[in-house]
Amino acid sequence: MKKLLNTLFVTLPDTYLALDGENIVVKQEEEILARYPLHNLEAVCTFGYAGVSPALMGACAARNVNLTFMTRTGRFLARVIGEDRGNVVLRKEQYRISDDEVRSARVARNMITGKLYNNKWILERATRDYALRIDTERIKKVTESLGETMKLLRDVEQLDVLRGLEGSAAVQYNSVFDDLILQQKESFYFYGRSRRPPLDKVNALLSFAYTLLANDMKSALESVGLDAYVGFLHRDRPGRASLALDMMEELRGVYADRFVLSLINKKVINDKGFYVKENLAVIMDDETRKKVLKAWQDRKQDKIMHPYLNEKIPWGLVPYTQALLLARYIRGDLDEYPPFLWK
Amino acid sequence: MKDYNEGDYLLLSGIQHFNFCRRQWALIHIEQQWEDNVRTIEGDHLHRKADQPALREKRGDKLVVRALPVQSRELGITGICDVVEFIRDPAGVPLAGEEGLYLPFPVEYKRGKPKRNDSDHSQLVAQVICLEEMLVCDIHKAYLYYDEIKHRVEVIITAADRERVRVNIQEMRHYFERNHTPKAKAGPHCQSCSLNNICVPDILNKRSVSSYIESRLNE
Numbered sequence: 001m002k003k004l005l006n007t008l009f010v011t012l013p014d015t016y017l018a019l020d021g022e023n024i025v026v027k028q029e030e031e032i033l034a035r036y037p038l039h040n041l042e043a044v045c046t047f048g049y050a051g052v053s054p055a056l057m058g059a060c061a062a063r064n065v066n067l068t069f070m071t072r073t074g075r076f077l078a079r080v081i082g083e084d085r086g087n088v089v090l091r092k093e094q095y096r097i098s099d100d101e102v103r104s105a106r107v108a109r110n111m112i113t114g115k116l117y118n119n120k121w122i123l124e125r126a127t128r129d130y131a132l133r134i135d136t137e138r139i140k141k142v143t144e145s146l147g148e149t150m151k152l153l154r155d156v157e158q159l160d161v162l163r164g165l166e167g168s169a170a171v172q173y174n175s176v177f178d179d180l181i182l183q184q185k186e187s188f189y190f191y192g193r194s195r196r197p198p199l200d201k202v203n204a205l206l207s208f209a210y211t212l213l214a215n216d217m218k219s220a221l222e223s224v225g226l227d228a229y230v231g232f233l234h235r236d237r238p239g240r241a242s243l244a245l246d247m248m249e250e251l252r253g254v255y256a257d258r259f260v261l262s263l264i265n266k267k268v269i270n271d272k273g274f275y276v277k278e279n280l281a282v283i284m285d286d287e288t289r290k291k292v293l294k295a296w297q298d299r300k301q302d303k304i305m306h307p308y309l310n311e312k313i314p315w316g317l318v319p320y321t322q323a324l325l326l327a328r329y330i331r332g333d334l335d336e337y338p339p340f341l342w343k
Numbered sequence: 344m345k346d347y348n349e350g351d352y353l354l355l356s357g358i359q360h361f362n363f364c365r366r367q368w369a370l371i372h373i374e375q376q377w378e379d380n381v382r383t384i385e386g387d388h389l390h391r392k393a394d395q396p397a398l399r400e401k402r403g404d405k406l407v408v409r410a411l412p413v414q415s416r417e418l419g420i421t422g423i424c425d426v427v428e429f430i431r432d433p434a435g436v437p438l439a440g441e442e443g444l445y446l447p448f449p450v451e452y453k454r455g456k457p458k459r460n461d462s463d464h465s466q467l468v469a470q471v472i473c474l475e476e477m478l479v480c481d482i483h484k485a486y487l488y489y490d491e492i493k494h495r496v497e498v499i500i501t502a503a504d505r506e507r508v509r510v511n512i513q514e515m516r517h518y519f520e521r522n523h524t525p526k527a528k529a530g531p532h533c534q535s536c537s538l539n540n541i542c543v544p545d546i547l548n549k550r551s552v553s554s555y556i557e558s559r560l561n562e
Contacts, residue, residue: 087374089522110556117559150560224541225374308555309546328546333526336552341559 005042007300009293011286013048013072019056041065043219047289048072052080066219073283076211079218087225093330094243098230102157107246107329107337108233109156112166114250114339116153119173120146121343122253126180134179142172159233166233166249173253180261187271188264197281201274204282205263205292209256210248212296213319217244217251220323226330247322254342255318259299268295308338347419353515355413355422355469358508361515362462367538368515369524376541404431406438406445413473418512424470426450426488436480447474450486450495457496463487464498468508471500 008024010017016027024044026034038059043066046052052067060067061082069077097103120143127136127143149169156162178190181202190202198204218241221228231242233249263269273288284292300316313321322340329337354372361368370376400407406429414421428448429435435444449470453463464487471482486495518525527533527544536542549555 087376090374113556113560154556154560225376307559308549308552310549324541324543325546328543329552331524333546334552336556338552338555341556343559 006040007043007045007297008036008041009297010044010046010050011048011290011293013050016051016053017044017046017056018053019059024056038063038065043068043216045070045215064223066215068215070211076215079215081222090225090327090331091227094226095230097330098232098236101159104232105157105159105162107326108159109153109162110337110339111233111246111249112162112169113150113153114341115166115253116146116150116169118250118254118340118342119169120150122180122258123173123176130182133182139176139179142176145169145172162233177257181264183265183267184271197277197283199282201271201282202260202264204274204284205260205269206256208284208289208292209260209296210252212293213248213251213256214241214244216316216319217241217247217323220319221247221326223320224323224327226323226327247319247326250339251318251322254340255315259296263292263295268292304342307341307343347416349414349421351519352414352419352421353512353519355420355473356466357515358420358469358511359462359466361511362465364528364532364536365518365525366527366542366544367536369518370538370541372515373519373522373524376538405429406441413470413477415469415473415476417476418469418472418509419516420469420473420512422470422473424449424474425452427474436478438478446480447478447482448485449474449482450488452488452490454490456489456491457487464504465508465511467498468500468504469512472505472508 010026012028012033014028015033018025018027019038020035022038024036024038024041025032026036044052044060045066045068047070050069052069057067057080059065061080064082067080069079071077097107123139123143123146127134127139146169149165153162153165156165174190174192181188181190188202189200191200193203193206195203195207198207218228221243226243228241228244230236231244231246234240234242234245236242269288269291273285273291274282275285276282300314302315303312304315304318305311306313306318306321308325309321318340325334325338328334357368357372360371398409408427408429409425411424411427412421413424426449428450429438429441429445430448431443432446433444435446437443438445449467451463451467451470457463467485467487471485474480475482483500485498485500487498488495527542529544533539533542533544
């Protein structure tokens with residue numbers, strides 16, 4: 001499998017990135033803060049107003065280094081992409097599937113199966129690991145219902161039906177998500193998902209983790225020649241990376257939610273690292289954002305056994321691997337899209 | 344003879360990929376996929392030396408030309424010869440802008456050392472076919488220069504070689520026209536292939552996805 005390289009996160013707002021030979025140079029005013037060889041990097045991700053020289057943009061595009069610009073709060077702004085590594089044949093088949101409701105549903109139902117399966121195991125693991133802390137009965141009801149829904153999914157060929165089943169499963173899972181927060185409960189709680197803006201710290205963390213994951217997913221899809229903006233479950237909407245969102249369904253829980261839970265439960269972050277705006281919007285401070293990014297990078301290096309490939313890979317390569325498997329399915333090498341079924 | 348549109352010419356360099364692995368060729372030449380590894384970077388570096396079209400050397404009876412673009416209308420292929428040596432020879436052909444008669448001998452630069460399979464060989468044969476057609480001459484030998492041994496190896500071009508290359512190119516065109524990437528035939532050669540991560544040859548040997556999903560759901 002492909003090798004996982006590093007991601008450079010630039011969180012200092014007043015820095016400028018430039019190219020020097022084969023290196024990225026991080027500058028503040030005229031002072032050079034750091035220097036990294038480009039060939040060690042998989043991605044560069046800047047937060048705030050950091051500028052990047054056109055020469056560096058070109059070098060990143062040429063070497064397939066994913067260069068992304070985010071706002072200070074972690075909302076996606078823009079990305080530099082190089083020449084299309086285009087396989088038009090693959091892409092046209094992706095569009096044909098996307099235009100066909102039944103074929104779309106057949107791919108999307110596997111992604112949703114993945115989501116439910118993984119969420120079910122997150123809950124089952126928690127009841128096993130923390131039997132004394134967690135209301136096992138309450139959670140058991142949810143896992144059973146997720147198991148039932150999963151079996152129904154197998155034959156679904158209508159997107160609306162699929163969305164309905166997915167929606168009710170999400171409500172169930174969210175209803176017990178707060179039970180998985182085992183530390184710092186007075187400051188970290190989850191009543192429901194709020195996005196724009198996040199209204200509590202857990203939602204602020206989840207939103208941030210989803211943005212990071214979406215980014216990794218987008219570049220993974222592009223690197224295997226698929227169009228991240230043409231989806232199967234999520235329909236076309238200009239500017240929305242629908243396929244990346246589809247692909248994220250199975251990874252949200254197992255990748256991002258578990259990551260957020262571990263930040264809280266292992267006290268990597270604490271409630272002081274956030275501030276609340278006048279309208280109750282919750283925002284991370286710079287220090288916390290840095291800690292989260294560091295933990296995100298560390299998590300990517302952890303190895304897991306890929307359930308379908310039976311091969312040990314780092315977590316950070318899961319988006320790429322799933323994108324590759326999807327491309328394989330679309331081109332007809334595989335009988336179905338194999339979701340990432342984690343246990 | 345079929346007249347191919349120049350825009351649909353196949354790249355001559357592809358014949359080496361094609362003989363190494365049909366799928367590798369299709370991934371590169373049909374799907375435009377590429378990923379560098381140590382070998383390809385070494386190869387690029389080596390070719391940078393040869394790729395100097397403005398450099399032209401004349402020593403006695405020898406004229407050395409670098410990065411010479413060639414094509415064969417008959418086969419519908421195009422490419423670049425790293426080096427072509429023109430040797431003054433009474434049996435040769437006249438060259439534009441040169442006095443006397445010359446015989447061309449292509450020299451292809453390769454990283455590493457001579458290989459067991461004939462993938463390097465086939466590329467040279469294709470160059471010979473192009474040069475013969477463009478210069479209206481016969482070429483009986485050519486050379487492969489290997490960087491690791493710093494030596495050139497003489498290659499005698501036979502009728503059987505030419506025929507094999509013609510058949511190869513027909514087969515390539517067949518895939519190309521259908522935009523079809525053949526499935527992988529995994530083997531030891533996969534270890535040295537820079538496209539291993541893109542191709543993932545063993546995926547096809549895994550069990551079916553539906554049995555994977557079923558077994559997980561029913562555990």
